[in-house]
Amino acid sequence: MTAVIETRGLTKTYGTVRALDGLDLSIPRGGVYGVLGPNGAGKSTLFRILLGLIRPTDGSASVMGGAVGDVAAMRRMGSMIETPRFPPYLTARQVLRWLALEHGIAGEVDIPYWLDRVGLTEAADRKVRGFSVGMMQRLGVAGALLSKPELIILDEPTSGMDPPGIQEMRALIRSLANDDGMTVILASHQLLEVQRVCDRVAILNKGKLVREGAVSELTSVGERLRLSVSPPGKALELLGARGAADGDAVLADVKRSEGPDVIRALVGAGIDIHEARWVGTDLEAIFFTETGAVQAPETIHAG
Numbered sequence: 001m002t003a004v005i006e007t008r009g010l011t012k013t014y015g016t017v018r019a020l021d022g023l024d025l026s027i028p029r030g031g032v033y034g035v036l037g038p039n040g041a042g043k044s045t046l047f048r049i050l051l052g053l054i055r056p057t058d059g060s061a062s063v064m065g066g067a068v069g070d071v072a073a074m075r076r077m078g079s080m081i082e083t084p085r086f087p088p089y090l091t092a093r094q095v096l097r098w099l100a101l102e103h104g105i106a107g108e109v110d111i112p113y114w115l116d117r118v119g120l121t122e123a124a125d126r127k128v129r130g131f132s133v134g135m136m137q138r139l140g141v142a143g144a145l146l147s148k149p150e151l152i153i154l155d156e157p158t159s160g161m162d163p164p165g166i167q168e169m170r171a172l173i174r175s176l177a178n179d180d181g182m183t184v185i186l187a188s189h190q191l192l193e194v195q196r197v198c199d200r201v202a203i204l205n206k207g208k209l210v211r212e213g214a215v216s217e218l219t220s221v222g223e224r225l226r227l228s229v230s231p232p233g234k235a236l237e238l239l240g241a242r243g244a245a246d247g248d249a250v251l252a253d254v255k256r257s258e259g260p261d262v263i264r265a266l267v268g269a270g271i272d273i274h275e276a277r278w279v280g281t282d283l284e285a286i287f288f289t290e291t292g293a294v295q296a297p298e299t300i301h302a303g
């Protein structure tokens with residue numbers, strides 16, 4: 001597994017605040033990597049160090065094998081770390097042309113292609129003054145992509161977006177990883193969204209790494225088979241100690257390989273199965289366990 005980002009003992013203090021506290025992190029090349037953590041966990045500080053915007057107090061960080069701030073490495077990276085602000089009187093097309101000129105790549109950039117990639121073809125000649133937050137974010141991503149980076153860092157790419165905007169951003173991020181082979185690193189507070197889009201995640205708390213791993217592995221822990229059945233009482237009787245009620249459904253604590261046998265046994269006993277699916281731990285539950293953050297009652301999931 002080649003790493004695009006490696007940090008060792010990375011520490012950043014602001015007076016008495018330890019924004020990063022001895023962070024050891026290795027982010028593999030390829031795929032979408034989520035950096036999670038409650039407010040103040042150190043996500044933005046990490047990104048700012050990786051982009052060479054601030055210096056660490058202690059420890060080290062490397063980006064694509066080079067030291068942070070290395071010009072050659074920086075050229076292979078793109079970023080959007082805040083909702084971008086562009087001159088309001090420019091159109092989306094003019095903004096991208098302006099950014100391309102600024103980066104000295106105006107001759108090589110296919111602006112219509114990037115407008116299309118971020119879904120802004122129809123708005124290409126509208127002034128950005130009237131753009132929604134989502135459109136601005138997408139234009140910002142297009143700007144970050146102009147130089148065809150191998151790695152792109154996005155801080156809260158879906159903040160302030162409505163559900164269709166979030167869906168479009170998710171599709172774009174997945175396509176950058178799947179179709180363009182880019183490594184995408186993002187920070188987000190939208191845990192369900194992160195679970196949908198990321199391959200791996202790191203959870204930070206108070207500047208330290210508290211959990212890291214593939215989303216599929218993290219969320220498969222404690223996986224159970226959830227069955228909507230009638231009558232549920234009879235199914236629970238049959239499952240014995242391996243069964244538990246979950247509202248109108250039952251949860252069977254069985255391995256994936258045992259699933260078909262369990263279903264056959266229930267059907268054989270005259271039980272109707274309306275739905276069967278595997279449910280694991282969601283990222284939200286892992287997040288609250290690892291960070292000790294207090295979960296609002298309405299967001300607590302059963303099962």
Ligand SMILES: Nc1ncnc2c1ncn2[C@@H]1O[C@H](COP(=O)(O)OP(=O)(O)OP(=O)(O)O)[C@@H](O)[C@H]1O
Nearest residue numbers: 014017018019037038039040041042043044045046
């Ligand atoms: N320039 C600064 N001066 C002083 N303290 C700072 C500065 N930048 C960050 N901090 C502090 O460092 C800690 C980490 O902040 P950081 O912005 O990295 O967290 P974050 O995980 O990105 O939070 P959020 O989810 O709110 O964006 C916080 O306690 C913050 O107040």
